[in-house]
Amino acid sequence: MLPYILGFDKALDYVLPEALARSPAGRALELGSVVQVPVRGRPVHGWVVEIDPEPEPDIVLQPVTKLMGIGPSAEVLDIADWACWRWRGRRARFYNLASPPRQVPREGPREGPRQVQDLARSQSHTSSFASELFRLAPSSRIWPVVASVLKEGSALILFPEEVRASKLARYARRQGFQCVLWPEQWERAAQGGCSVVGTRSAVFATMPEVSSILIVDEHSEAYHETWQSVTWHAREVARERARRLDVPLRMTSPVPTLEALKDTEVVTQPRKSEREGWAELVIADLRERDHPGLFSHQLTEQLQGASRAVCIVKRTGVSEARQQLARLLREPVGMITARETEAETARVLIGTTVALRRVDRCDLVAFLEFDMLLASPHYRAEEVALALLAEASRLVGAKSGSGRLLVQTRQPDHPVLRSVAEANPEIFSKHDSQLRQDLLLPPFAAVAKITGEEAEEFVKVLRSELRNADAADIDVMGPDQEGTWVLRSGNHETLCNFLLTISEIPESVRISIDPPSL
DNA sequence: CGGACAAGCTGA
DNA sequence: CAGCTTGTCCGG
Numbered sequence: 001m002l003p004y005i006l007g008f009d010k011a012l013d014y015v016l017p018e019a020l021a022r023s024p025a026g027r028a029l030e031l032g033s034v035v036q037v038p039v040r041g042r043p044v045h046g047w048v049v050e051i052d053p054e055p056e057p058d059i060v061l062q063p064v065t066k067l068m069g070i071g072p073s074a075e076v077l078d079i080a081d082w083a084c085w086r087w088r089g090r091r092a093r094f095y096n097l098a099s100p101p102r103q104v105p106r107e108g109p110r111e112g113p114r115q116v117q118d119l120a121r122s123q124s125h126t127s128s129f130a131s132e133l134f135r136l137a138p139s140s141r142i143w144p145v146v147a148s149v150l151k152e153g154s155a156l157i158l159f160p161e162e163v164r165a166s167k168l169a170r171y172a173r174r175q176g177f178q179c180v181l182w183p184e185q186w187e188r189a190a191q192g193g194c195s196v197v198g199t200r201s202a203v204f205a206t207m208p209e210v211s212s213i214l215i216v217d218e219h220s221e222a223y224h225e226t227w228q229s230v231t232w233h234a235r236e237v238a239r240e241r242a243r244r245l246d247v248p249l250r251m252t253s254p255v256p257t258l259e260a261l262k263d264t265e266v267v268t269q270p271r272k273s274e275r276e277g278w279a280e281l282v283i284a285d286l287r288e289r290d291h292p293g294l295f296s297h298q299l300t301e302q303l304q305g306a307s308r309a310v311c312i313v314k315r316t317g318v319s320e321a322r323q324q325l326a327r328l329l330r331e332p333v334g335m336i337t338a339r340e341t342e343a344e345t346a347r348v349l350i351g352t353t354v355a356l357r358r359v360d361r362c363d364l365v366a367f368l369e370f371d372m373l374l375a376s377p378h379y380r381a382e383e384v385a386l387a388l389l390a391e392a393s394r395l396v397g398a399k400s401g402s403g404r405l406l407v408q409t410r411q412p413d414h415p416v417l418r419s420v421a422e423a424n425p426e427i428f429s430k431h432d433s434q435l436r437q438d439l440l441l442p443p444f445a446a447v448a449k450i451t452g453e454e455a456e457e458f459v460k461v462l463r464s465e466l467r468n469a470d471a472a473d474i475d476v477m478g479p480d481q482e483g484t485w486v487l488r489s490g491n492h493e494t495l496c497n498f499l500l501t502i503s504e505i506p507e508s509v510r511i512s513i514d515p516p517s518l
Numbered sequence: 519c520g521g522a523c524a525a526g527c528t529g530a
Numbered sequence: 531c532a533g534c535t536t537g538t539c540c541g542g
Contacts, residue, residue, distance in 0.1 A: 008540085015542095061542060523538090525536085527534085
């Protein structure tokens with residue numbers, strides 16, 4: 001069993017006492033079951049990762065003290081192991097993500113393990129796995145896609161936000177579908193016979209059968225976990241899980257990422273519908289302006305005509321811009337920042353990009369400093385800027401309504417803006433694809449960012465290891481001004497397999513695979 | 519991770 | 531040299 005001790009990634013062997021060995025529901029213990037065991041006399045939870053292991057000699061086995069409940073299925077343990085390989089993570093982290101937040105009691109009807117395990121452990125079959133991306137304008141309903149997926153059987157459906165996930169689960173149930181929310185209804189999901197809806201970590205939901213996986217708004221940054229040492233992406237986990245299960249992976253997005261477009265069939269709406277589903281874009285070309293400042297005449301004009309407007313500015317300068325705007329409009333301006341919300345009922349609101357998620361309805365979103373977004377020092381800056389416009393477009397509604405997007409810029413012909421103006425995200429993805437191919441950035445390369453106190457020392461070790469392993473086709477770059485090194489390879493197999501051979505990683509060194517910024 | 523124990527530092 | 535900090539090791 002693998003103890004839930006971060007920084008300890010080794011399975012330990014225990015004996016199961018007779019008293020715990022039997023259970024009315026069948027086998028008491030299966031792969032993934034959560035047990036309590038003593039580690040150095042301390043009670044610790046952990047996951048069963050092997051049953052009847054070959055006991056190592058000269059070790060006195062301690063008994064398991066408690067059965068805590070069911071855990072991730074063998075299939076999920078396997079995909080979690082894959083995630084550990086792919087992002088160089090620790091098993092306990094991913095197993096914990098895949099487990100119920102609060103242990104499910106052992107009692108209750110539970111059928112014996114189904115064919116899940118056989119399915120999971122047989123990985124190498126010729127696959128008819130297909131992935132499909134539905135490019136849907138921001139205001140288009142996704143329900144038709146969701147419904148078609150629900151009709152096929154027990155689907156696994158991911159949303160970027162909890163609110164949307166639970167709303168959809170409720171709606172689906174009203175429409176007569178068996179549909180549960182993960183992780184709240186963890187046990188029902190594990191029993192099978194229903195579709196499962198959740199956010200990022202629901203990609204590790206235990207389900208006896210999965211008919212297909214659907215990722216709604218695949219471009220959302222919410223699918224990319226970058227918290228502390230854990231870096232992983234739910235879309236990539238879903239892709240691998242679908243491939244292993246040999247079921248279709250489906251995605252929706254108004255602004256598909258290059259990652260999603262890779263090896264995927266794109267299904268588009270009729271041009272007319274897609275055009276209709278984007279909001280009207282008004283561009284204020286700042287180069288044409290005679291006086292400097294944050295407020296173009298198009299902006300004042302649009303703000304005066306709006307019944308409710310949100311202005312987006314950069315983090316520094318929200319309150320100053322707010323004062324200026326209030327003076328200009330001669331009315332109070334509400335403020336929304338990451339920390340606080342003030343005067344939310346005002347007709348005009350100002351805030352950073354997070355404000356888009358705090359407002360439920362408006363008919364104008366104005367980006368006052370759009371070029372700042374485009375120029376963020378990250379290789380995904382433009383992609384993120386386009387995603388924000390899609391998000392804003394969804395907020396203000398389709399062309400048929402009165403909703404508008406206003407962008408102040410000195411680059412009115414930027415591919416991001418042309419994509420929105422023409423309701424054609426392909427304009428941007430072609431541009432971005434070319435750029436990333438030229439610069440060898442993801443998804444056209446696999447990269448590992450190495451940071452931390454002892455990074456320099458560690459990279460020296462990596463370099464010498466690379467010289468020894470003559471086959472590895474990996475570049476080492478760095479350091480940059482921030483003391484960051486980057487490993488780059490043409491594919492993840494090469495990169496991750498190489499990293500797997502490095503057993504000793506200093507405590508302070510952090511390796512993030514395909515981070516959002518380099 | 520967190521405890522156990524060893525080795526190093528300090529102050530009387 | 532006790533008493534405290536910091537480091538290293540290890541778990542079945």
